[in-house]
Amino acid sequence: MSAVTTATRSVHDLAGSVTDPEMPMLTLADLGVLRDVAVEDDGRVVVTITPTYSGCPAMATMRDDLVHVLHDHGHADVEVRVSLHPAWSSDWITERGRRALRDHGLSVPGPAPRHDGPVPLTLLPVPRRLTCPRCGSDAVALTSEFGPTACKAMYRCTACAEPFEHVKEI
Incomplete structure (x- = not known):
């Protein structure tokens, strides 16, 4: 494994260890919102996350927590980007995350609905x-x-x- 790959893996592990502010039994990695971590040649860290739904109020806290953890571990230049495509799916929750939800008394999501066309609007x-x-x-x-x-x-x-x-x- 090259030094760059090792550094990126280390930073990815740090970013992945940050917990979700609304469900702290889950890490961002286990929730599936951590999409990418890159360490650029100049040492800058770029983290990409996807919200569980548009307008999620926890996104600002996730960003701040990611920046703080990475700063605390010596990464001075950190950028957190938000990617809306593809949209997050509850299918992205890892098996470890699903186990953590169950262990904390929450009912875990089943398979996400699939739509080949427009999503039907229902108020029921x-x-x-x-x-x-x-x-x-x-x-x-x-x-x-x-x-x-x-x-x-x-x-x-x-x-x-x-x-x-x-x-x-x-």
């Missing part, structure tokens, strides 16, 4: 097949399409009566 709740992360029952009821963050919905298990958050399929 999205039907989802999921199970309670606490007891495993599929007897669940949607209580709110929006939870503490826009990327989560709130459910209640009708078997064990526990409320839980579900990370939405996007």
Whole structure:
């Protein structure tokens, strides 16, 4: 492995270790928002991230956290870029990330919906097949399409009566 590749891998590992401000059990790498890390010839670090959805309020904090971590490890010149294409998908959450969500009592997203054409607009709740992360029952009821963050919905298990958050399929 060349010195440049080793340096880039080290910086990528640092950037990938930054946690999501809304779901701190996930790193940006495990969430799938960390798209690219490059170390240029002059030592400048360029990190590219993709928001989980446009307008995500956590993006500024992700950027600041990335800059702080890289500065703290001796990288003085850091630029964080935002890439909207391709759009992020919940399918990009790693298996380690999905395990971390389950371990913290969140319901993990199923496969993201696929569309060959225009996305149909509906004002009805999205039907989802999921199970309670606490007891495993599929007897669940949607209580709110929006939870503490826009990327989560709130459910209640009708078997064990526990409320839980579900990370939405996007």
